[in-house]
Amino acid sequence: MMKKIITFFYFSVCIYLINGCTKPFDVPPANDTLTIHANSTIRQLKLLHVKNNFERVTDDLIVSGVVIANDQSGNWYKQIIIQDESGGIVIRMDGNNLFANYPVGRKIAVKAKGLYLGDYGGTIQLGAGIDNTDPNNPTLIPIPIALLDKYILKGNFNNEVKPKLVNINALSVNLQDTLQSTLIQLADVEFAENELDKTYADAVGKQAANLTIKNCLGNNIILRTSGYANFASLKIPSGNGYLTAVYAIFGSTKQLLIRDTSDVHFFKPRCGNTSISKITIASVRKSYNGMPFSYNEYKSINGIVISDAGSGNIPDNEMVIQEDGNLPGILIRFNSMHHFKLGDSVSVQLNQSVLTKENGSLFLKNMDTTAVIKIAESKKITPRLVSIQQLYDNLINWESTLIQLNYPMLNGNLWNQTVQLSDASGNIDVYTYPTAVFYNSAIPSQTIHKLTGILSARQSGAAIILRNLNDIELLTGGNANLSNAIYLNQSPLLLNFDDIANRLPIGFFVYTNAANNSLGSLANFNASKTSWGNTTGGFKNCASANGLSANATSTQQDNTSNRAIALRQTGAAGGFDPGAAFVLHLGNTAGKKNIQLTFQLQSLDVNSARTTKWTVEYGLGDNPTTFNSIAATGLLSSGNSQFGSQVIQINFGALLNNIPTEIWIRIVTKAATSGTGSRPVTAIDDVTLSWE
Structure with missing residues (x-):
């Protein structure tokens, strides 16, 4: 069929660009949400195309989709690929670094009227016109950079497109195959055995490479990688696993393209091999006897990432993992940048890795990021409480693990490479990489x-x-954001709440919906001065009962600087009756013993006839699910038409001695108020913690 030769649009674009040079071009700001809605699907748009032809879109068609691939890794050039529920399409754009405005996960809308459909080897594309420079081989013109905002509207970020799991045999070279230009996933596949010594492409000669991906049934497909891809020089992995890729066709060839090596998860044994055996990090470390040790068997280790690549204080191709429970850790050096985060629980396949030591540090190298699979996230390793001398005494066993020192001193002004840290037992260096986001900060x-x-x-x-x-x-x-807990320094510690118009004291919280197995819900605190008689429910800034009488006016209450954290309970939904709690959060009691707590429990509204019973409890850990009650000296009740303050004393004895984890102490009401009439206004003031 003779190709349609259409050039008018191309010349119009050129004239537009020339005129555009005489005045500045204002790029509209990116939208958080698309203000225009699609009236067509990508599949409906692609059905307008006939193979080897060019079609100008004359109807007001608008399609929208999520970016699934771009030019970030260099495996695509001057194009992005978007996908909706019906399919995907390549959009050609005459610009570089397109990923800055069109990152993977961003939703965009395309106003297709005036654009052209074409195909490259059978893969349908959308562009601005037809280039007839070679009449025997006309091509699609990319959309000029100056016209991108005319045709493409930018929407919100971080939209997830889940790849469709398919079999190799389900893929076809049909022009209208709905899987074309979409994100797919193949399971239980591997690189052909005769290619295992190869890299993804020729990075030196900038030549693309076609490598064979096959499954255990012998079916295969081509993985094509550009010589300009930033991972072209990396050696392909030898294992088996799943592959995420964008499907494309070129003539009669079915082919896959990956965004980067994180799309390749070949961490299992190859077809026909035995399964992976799990070993401990401790056994890995013991394998080193002074000479590099290579892993040629399929073994794996599990651990939690304790390094933070996001802060830059570690090379972007390194991470440190540790087993929970103060067990050993290991440094891992990858062949490329990785994207694992602090707290990720991972499984690491060791095949073809090398355990070695350089400059005193033991680590695993020759590691591909595809050898690591994330099992879970937001896991936490509790650091080992140590002295500096203990670090030197146990360096071999504790290297690459999380440690913590109490009350150390830093000798320096800036985080600049080496800073000396000291405690009573000795000195040690704290090292900051020049790439750290806090490098040279105070x-x-x-x-x-x-x-x-x-x-x-x-x-x-x-x-x-x-x-x-x-x-x-x-x-x-210091910066309150560095900690949300109370740390016991010099005994006693007094919280008098006189500054609560500005903020609650660090480590003091108010909760609703407290239960036997839960802290409950963090509640709002009204920092504005409120009179005792105010009947609105909630936690408030009220005058303390100390120094005032029950009939003090609102003005007298507002004028006193002696403040207390108060609660007006209500029967309305909100978790105040029962379930309200005043909560102290301690970072730990390491090195402390005989913890004692004293506070004033106040009744502020004599018109409140109901009675509230209170209990003092404590729980351990980040988010305790078990709370233990503790006996108190003093009457733990408020209301009953009373006004005044009573001192409550709690002696924890040995219960909280030398606890290395977080501690939550709460004054909580877990039973409904008794009696009739108004519910009480109860306040806490002058909280004192003491210890030895």
Whole structure:
């Protein structure tokens, strides 16, 4: 069939661009939400195309889709691919670094009227016109950069397109195959055995490569990679697993293209081989006897990522994992940048990796990111509480694990490579990489309560690597964002709440819906001064009962600087009756014993006839699900038409001695108020913690 030769649009574009040089072009801001809706699907648009022809879209067709591939890795050039529920399509754009405006996951809408459909080897594309430079081989013109915002509207980010699991045999070279230009996934596939020594492409000669992907039934398909891809020089993995890719056709060839190597998860044994055996990180470390050790068998280790690639204080191709329970850890060095996050629980396949030591540090190298699979996220390793001398004494066993020091001192002004840290037992270096986001930022001058980091072995001895600045927890006067807990420094510690118009004290919270197995829901606190008689339910800033009488006016209450955290219980939904709680959050009691708590429990509204019963409880851990009650000296009740303050004393004895984890102490009402009439206004004031 003779190709339609259409050139008018092309010349119009050229004239537009020339005129555009005489005045600035205002790029509209990116939209968070698309203000225009699709009236057609991508499949309906593609059905307008006949193979080897060019069709100008004359109807007001609008399609929308999510970006599934772009030019970020270099495996696509001047094009993005979008997908909706019906299919996908290539959009050609005459620009570089398209990923900056069209990242994977961004939703866009395309106003197709005036654009052209064509195909490249059978893969349908959308562009701006026809290039007839070679009359025997006309091609589709990319949309000029100046016209992108005319035809393409940018929407919100982070939309997920899940790849469709397919069999190799389900793919066809049909022009209108609905899987064309969509994200697909193949399971239980591997590279052909005769190609295992190859790289993805020729990065030196910038030549593309076609590699064979096959399944265990012998079916195969081509994986094509550009020589300009930033992963072209990487060696392909030898294992078996699943592959995520964009499906394309070229003539009679079915082919796949990957965004980057994170799309290749070949971590299982090859077809016909035995299964992977799981070993411990400790056994890996013991395998080193002074010479590099290569893993030629299919073995794996599990661990939790304790390094933070996002902060930049570790090379972007390295991560540290550790087994939970103060067990060993190991440094892993990949062949390329990885995307695993602090707290990810991962399984690492060791086949073809090498255990070696350089500059005093033991690590695994020759690792591909595809050898790692994320099992879960947001896992937490509890750091080992240590002294500096203990770090030196146990360096071999504790290297690449999370450690914590109490009350260390930093000798320096800036986080700039090596800074000396000291405690009563000795000195150690804290090392900051120049790539860290906090490099050259100021070291806090306040007293440090806790410093957490990764113990690193060096040729000269040992060093500590911070994950990020949240690893520095200050006692007082520092950035409140560094800690949301109370740290016991000098006994006694007094919280008098006189500054609650600005904020609640660090480590003090109010909750509703508290239950036997739950802290409940973090509640709002009204920092505005409120009178005792105010009947609106909630936690409030009220005058303390100390120094005032029951009939004090609202003005007198507002004028006193002695404030208390108060609660007006209500019967309406909200978790106040029962379920309200005043909560103290302690970071730990490491090195402390004989913890004692004293506070004033106040009844503020004499017109409140109901009675509230209170209980003092404690729970351990980040988010405790078990709470233990503790006996108190003093009457733990409020209301009953009373006004005044009573002192409550709690002696924890040995219950909270030297606890390394977080501790939650709460004053909670778990039973409904008794009696009739108004519910009480109950306040807490002058909380004192003491210890030895």
